[in-house]
Amino acid sequence: MLAEPPPPPRTVTTRVLPDQRRRPADPPAPSERYWRRLLPVLATLALLTRIPSFRHPLWNPDEGYLAVQAKLLAGGGELYATVVDRKPPLLPWLYEAAFALCGDGSLGPLRLAAVAAQLLTALALAATARRRWGDRAGRAAGVLHLLVSVGLNPEDAQAATFEVFMLPFTAAAVCCADRGNWTRAGLAVAGACLTKQTGGAALAPVLWLLWQQPGKRRISLLRTAVGVVTPIAVAALLTGPSRFLFWTVTGSGAYATFAGSELHVLTRGLANTALLAASCAGLLPPVVRVLRIARTGAADLWLWLIASAGAVLLGFHFFGHYYLQLIPPLVLLATGALQILPPYRLTSALLTSACACALFLLWGLLAPRPDLVHTERLAGAVAARTGSADRVLVWGIHPETYWLAGRAPASRFLTAGLLTNYSGGRDGPQVGEKYGVAGAWPTFRAELADRPPALIVDDSRGKPFAPDRLPTLRRLLGARYERSAVVDGAVFYVRTG
Known part of the structure; x- marks a missing residue:
């Protein structure tokens, strides 16, 4: 009589918990x-x-x-x-x-x-x-x-x-x-x-x-x-x-x-x-x-x-x-x-x-990008109204306007956020000149006095950092600039004299 074949080996499944940092039993691929x-x-x-x-x-x-x-x-x-x-x-x-x-x-x-x-x-x-x-x-x-x-x-x-x-x-x-x-x-x-x-x-x-x-x-x-x-x-x-x-x-x-x-x-x-x-x-x-x-x-x-x-x-x-x-x-x-x-x-x-x-x-x-469309319109208008060597100030939260227009910013502070603490829709009590980065406003005033921008673009569009809420910027616009145009809701000011 032929001997009965031995039973197949039992397969044992080991549960590997996530905190067991060890290599598997099978050799890994090279x-x-x-x-x-x-x-x-x-x-x-x-x-x-x-x-x-x-x-x-x-x-x-x-x-x-x-x-x-x-x-x-x-x-x-x-x-x-x-x-x-x-x-x-x-x-x-x-x-x-x-x-x-x-x-x-x-x-x-x-x-x-x-x-x-x-x-x-x-x-x-x-x-x-x-x-x-x-x-x-x-x-x-x-x-x-x-x-x-x-x-x-x-x-x-x-x-x-x-x-x-x-x-x-x-x-x-x-x-x-x-x-x-x-x-x-x-x-x-x-x-x-x-x-x-x-x-x-x-x-x-x-x-x-x-x-x-x-x-x-x-x-x-x-x-x-x-x-x-x-x-x-x-x-x-x-x-x-x-x-x-x-x-x-x-x-x-x-x-x-x-x-x-x-x-x-x-x-x-x-x-x-x-x-x-x-x-x-x-x-x-x-x-x-x-x-x-x-x-x-x-x-x-x-x-x-x-x-x-x-x-x-x-x-x-x-x-x-x-x-x-x-x-x-x-x-x-x-x-x-x-x-x-x-x-x-x-x-x-x-x-x-x-x-x-x-x-x-x-x-x-x-998905459409309405903010980008607005910024591109603004940049085109800035480029059309200024020379390549002119410095401009875009008062808003879209610093890409400078890059798209190919114009140098008039200040080291590229957004209104650094000067007013406005960020991401924050419009509560902590937006204004006194909430800006420490020492920012004296530096900002000195920059604009030393090399006044040829063009200022107020792109606040009703947001809480609008110039009429900021005494320093309001006085600057009233004394040295006049309103010249409105482009897609943004107000353009040119230097007088």
């Missing part, structure tokens, strides 16, 4: 082959998801501000002296470099740089997920990030501004800390802070991972501190330590308050939260499901998400682009949660995210 296959996919997806960004010359005033700053810096301006803003220096320098290499007539090179920034973010998240949960998780994290990264108002998601260029640094900081590369993690945190102050939220998960490592914590902490402090100190020395500290930290007290237009600001916050939730419709259910059945999660990722949420709340403005820094920790949390759920859950998450992405891309391709 790294070179893995990345050689994944990189083209992510690069193509990064480009496709940012196609709408090439549709308009500008997406929001931040891009216009950066473009004007870059032209002033290229013309010999000094950052935080004759060229000022509340933001760190890294992105103005990047714009300046792009203009020097490719010309200052288009933001196309910066659009491509934004594609690269999102691609680098996806690669860093993929590397972290692959190390923790395996090859499939790495691919999922990279793809999910790119699909979700456009899930806000196109003016926020498609613009080449601060948060987009901050993301690769924050993702790299966590990726390096996960591997115990503490100096590199510190350098990445510094890069995030030098792009936008709230990038410092990435330091929370870095320090958590450092504390979890066995032994030699002091050396690791020292390496991290050196990595964080050195680039920031160099940037401060290059721009002047006191000016750097004032414009990036201490000079924004009135801006970072909740007073004024509370209902308007809260409505904006709820609307942008709803938009991000819709874009993350494929990510949130797995996270909630895992919390219900396992009550666990990667502590560093939760800390990263909480710190990023605190950064969104900081300043109480709730602009849509603030929400971008929530996406990387959400993507990794969802990727980890999908590892203990049935495989069809990953397919469902990808399909849901792809459908949401398609809707946001369609919005970006088809």
Whole structure:
């Protein structure tokens, strides 16, 4: 008689919880082959998801501000002296470099740089997920990030501004800390802070991972501190330590308050939260499901998400682009949660995210831009009424008018916001001359007295920073200028005599 064949071996399924940062039991694919296959996919997806960004010359005033700053810096301006803003220096320098290499007539090179920034973010998240949960998780994290990264108002998601260029640094900081590369993690945190102050939220998960490592914590902490402090100190020395500290930290007290237009600001916050939730419709259910059945999660990722949420709340403005820094920790949390759920859950998450992405891309391709149309009309009128060497003052919140018109601003203060504290629809009691940046009005008066602008454009259009509410500007217009025209609601004043 033939012996009965032995029973087939039993397959044991191991549930991998999101906080178990270990390599899978199966040997991973060789790294070179893995990345050689994944990189083209992510690069193509990064480009496709940012196609709408090439549709308009500008997406929001931040891009216009950066473009004007870059032209002033290229013309010999000094950052935080004759060229000022509340933001760190890294992105103005990047714009300046792009203009020097490719010309200052288009933001196309910066659009491509934004594609690269999102691609680098996806690669860093993929590397972290692959190390923790395996090859499939790495691919999922990279793809999910790119699909979700456009899930806000196109003016926020498609613009080449601060948060987009901050993301690769924050993702790299966590990726390096996960591997115990503490100096590199510190350098990445510094890069995030030098792009936008709230990038410092990435330091929370870095320090958590450092504390979890066995032994030699002091050396690791020292390496991290050196990595964080050195680039920031160099940037401060290059721009002047006191000016750097004032414009990036201490000079924004009135801006970072909740007073004024509370209902308007809260409505904006709820609307942008709803938009991000819709874009993350494929990510949130797995996270909630895992919390219900396992009550666990990667502590560093939760800390990263909480710190990023605190950064969104900081300043109480709730602009849509603030929400971008929530996406990387959400993507990794969802990727980890999908590892203990049935495989069809990953397919469902990808399909849901792809459908949401398609809707946001369609919005970006088809939505009109009335503010841009207004600014272009204004810029055309300014260019027609002035010479190329004339300096003009556009009193409003659209600094891109200077760039589109090809005219130099008459003041280092490129928007009325720095002089009145008006920002994002805030029209409450804290808008006016006394709420501007400390020392701004004496400097502003001196600039206009030294080189009076040939043309002043009042683009306030009934907003609370209108000249009739500002004694200094009202007196200046009454004494030296006369009304000459009205263009699309903006009042033009020419110098008398």
